[in-house]
Amino acid sequence: MRDAGLEVRSDAAGNLIGRREGLSERRAIAVGSHIDTVPNGGRYDGALGVLAGIECARALAAGGPPLRHALEVIAFANEEGARGSAWLFGSRAVAGLLEPEEVGRPDEEGLALADRVAVFTGGPNAIDGARRPPSDFRAYLELHVEQGPMLQALGCPIGVVEGITGRVSMQATFRGAANHAGTTPMDLRRDALVAAAHMVLEVRRLVLDERLARVGTVGQLAVEPNALNIIPGVARVALELRDGSDEVLAAVPERIRRSAEAIATRSGTAVEVHHLGTTRAVPTSPAMQAAIERAAATCGLRTYRLPSGAGHDALAMGHLTEMGMIFVPSAGGVSHSPRESTSAAACVDGCDVLLNAIAETDQLPVLAGEN
Ligand SMILES: [Zn+2]
Known part of the structure; x- marks a missing residue:
């Protein structure tokens, strides 16, 4: 230099x-x-x-x-x-x-x-x-x-x-029950990854149908115990949404939280939603x-x-x-x-x-x- x-x-x-x-x-x-x-x-x-x-x-x-x-x-x-x-x-x-x-x-x-x-x-x-x-x-x-x-x-x-x-980044952690993939009947499962899968599609729907932000992405998924023959007990979904308007972004965390809670209720799981941060436009x-x-x-x-x-x-x-x-x-x-x-x-x-x-x-x- x-x-x-x-x-x-x-x-x-x-x-x-x-x-x-x-x-x-x-x-x-x-x-x-x-x-x-x-x-x-x-x-x-x-x-x-x-x-x-x-x-x-x-x-x-x-x-x-x-x-x-x-x-x-x-x-x-x-x-x-x-x-x-x-x-x-x-x-x-x-x-x-x-x-x-x-x-x-x-x-x-x-x-x-x-x-x-x-x-x-x-x-x-x-x-x-x-x-x-x-x-x-x-x-x-x-x-x-x-x-x-x-x-x-x-x-x-x-x-x-x-x-x-600007960008809002969030994480939703769904908690179900890890159990045997062979012995647990389908109607008794509390599968955290199934809940997370609904969340992935919900982020896409919120952007395409409700115009919640300009773009939205789920880019990271962590599954526990992450084994072929065990029903997932925990699934962490990290997501982000971007828009040029701070006003639009301000409404995002609450809307995502409501969606995640609705998905948790339907899937028999519990969910914690964290707003990781907002970077202003x-x-x-x-x-x-x-x-x-x-x-x-x-x-x-x-x-x-x-x-x-x-x-x-x-x-x-x-x-x-x-x-x-x-x-x-x-x-x-x-x-x-x-x-x-x-x-x-x-x-x-x-x-x-x-x-x-x-x-x-x-x-x-x-x-x-x-x-
Ligand atoms: Zn760069």
Whole structure:
């Protein structure tokens, strides 16, 4: 990172932050994304935004125009949410959006997130130390692969993100009675997995028929004892629903709870429903959208405005500062898969637009306060 002129440090949440000072402003234009990925994920989701940020810092250090503002390149930790619900972990730690409950809750191995982070940051329960005040930033810019099919279908090289949809995540645990699969008559069973199966279909029905949210997914199912010849005694269903409206999302937890309880009653099981968390929908700043569009015009590239259905670190950073996001096309709209691909030329286009968007942002009015 030395040739990028960045002073690099890691913070208490495991984020890596490279910073160079500006000519006059202490506030930073932050650029970045994440370096973790999902199991069996692709090579572009997250990594592209971090590498592009470093490349922009390099280009600026090698004789680009000097910036008035400081520049920070941030590689956020654990954006995807390993171990339970702590998605956008690093960026939410920076924005002060982590709930104490989710940091302290023991995971399946009995360790709380705070303890796990302490292993590599050296201090227990120090995640709060990663928190930054809004006065540290002028804006946040993130380049990311679209992870959807729109830009490729339109033949458009650059997406300008209008906003990031919010998400409600929940878990329903159905408890029935584990018993012998050969000797227990069908009408005397309390099969937790049958209840969970109804829940999977109910989430789909609530979205398609009742328009409870824009999309809804059951992506995780845990069954106990999970044996071929035993009626399942416990089934845990983890689900999430996403929408661009906070008002729509606010109604989700209660509606899911009612459905789960009705299914439990019908199936002779008991159910506990946990609302794991709600991430609010965050619009991108109109000024940043315009800055990205001017940057793309400078590069001679067409743009298209679109919402982001996926969550990104920009969502958390949008609570701290003006936020803008640049999308480049995903081949076939495929992401979270080893088949994820974006052409080298498209990555270079995105990087060029990011560099010019940094320069455009640097020319926006300077913000007052603690300089
Ligand atoms: Zn990502």
